[in-house]
Amino acid sequence: MIAERxxxxxxxxEAKVANVEPEQWDDPSPCAEWTVRGVVDxxxxxxxxxxGRPIPRTGDPLADFREARRQVQAALDDPAxxxxxxxxxxxxxxxxxxxxxxxxxxxxxxxxxxxRATGQxxxxxxxxxxxxxxxxxxxxxEIIEKARTPGGFGPGIEVYGPEVQVPxxxxxxxxxxxxxxxxxxxxxx
Numbered sequence: 001m002i003a004e005r006x007x008x009x010x011x012x013x014e015a016k017v018a019n020v021e022p023e024q025w026d027d028p029s030p031c032a033e034w035t036v037r038g039v040v041d042x043x044x045x046x047x048x049x050x051x052g053r054p055i056p057r058t059g060d061p062l063a064d065f066r067e068a069r070r071q072v073q074a075a076l077d078d079p080a081x082x083x084x085x086x087x088x089x090x091x092x093x094x095x096x097x098x099x100x101x102x103x104x105x106x107x108x109x110x111x112x113x114x115x116r117a118t119g120q121x122x123x124x125x126x127x128x129x130x131x132x133x134x135x136x137x138x139x140x141x142e143i144i145e146k147a148r149t150p151g152g153f154g155p156g157i158e159v160y161g162p163e164v165q166v167p168x169x170x171x172x173x174x175x176x177x178x179x180x181x182x183x184x185x186x187x188x189x
Contacts (some may be wrong), residue, residue, distance in 0.1 A: 002100040003076045009128070010069050013043065013107040016114045017062050025061070028189040029117040030182050031110075032161075036117045037061060039110050044068045046106055050099050051075050052086075072099060089153035105132055109180060117189060124173050133176045136160075148181070 017040055025037040034042060040061045047068035048055040055068040075081045075095055082096040093101070108128045115122040139147070146152035147159035161181020166174045174184040 002096050002104075003073075006072070006076065006099055006104045008125075009104050009107045009111070010072075012125075013111045013114070014062070014065060014069065016111055016118070016120055017065050019120055020061070020114070020118050024118050027117055030113045030189060036114065039113050039117070040065060043107060043110050046103050047072050050095065050103050072103065075099070089157060105135070108132060109177075109182075112177065112182070122184075124176075126172075129173045129176055133172055133179075136176065136179055 020036060020040075025035065027036050029036055029039045031039060031042075044055050044057075044061075044064050047065075048071075051071045051074075055064060055071065057064050058067075076099065082094065084095050085092050086095055086098060088098055088102070090101075108124055109132070112122055112124055114120070136144075144160070148162060150158045153159060160179075164178040164181060164183045166178040166185060170178070170184075177184040
């Protein structure tokens with residue numbers, strides 16, 4: 001199930017990367033600190049964190065993402081690697097759980113960032129919206145506060161931004177995005 005979820009999300013993210021126009025790479029994204037390229041670089045970097053080594057870069061974001069994905073898939077396919085326990089900012093967990101709970105979920109939200117920044121379809125699958133909503137809203141208040149604090153889980157790590165209020169009656173996707181610090185109502189980046 002975890003590998004299938006990762007692959008579905010990686011397929012969706014890869015499709016968005018493939019549809020970025022050459023002139024869009026330096027455009028702003030909903031992540032205030034990152035351009036479109038920065039969002040993709042972050043996701044590639046997170047793949048490297050999962051496999052314990054940096055992903056080599058060629059300068060082609062699509063090729064680099066595919067290589068990152070290949071390396072994570074190799075870790076998922078190797079039972080010894082997948083079940084190895086690793087330290088994380090949230091405490092020790094297996095590589096496969098770390099991929100599922102951090103990287104895979106991250107691709108959903110950053111896929112939305114990429115879509116918003118480049119004019120692609122921003123729809124997140126309902127099953128992903130529900131899963132991420134249930135996870136985010138079930139975290140204890142002290143963890144949410146830590147997640148909203150830049151550097152709360154370590155230097156340079158920012159999990160959520162400040163909550164953005166959305167209108168009453170907003171879709172669950174928009175409520176999720178607002179909860180994690182994105183403004184789904186604004187088209188301005």
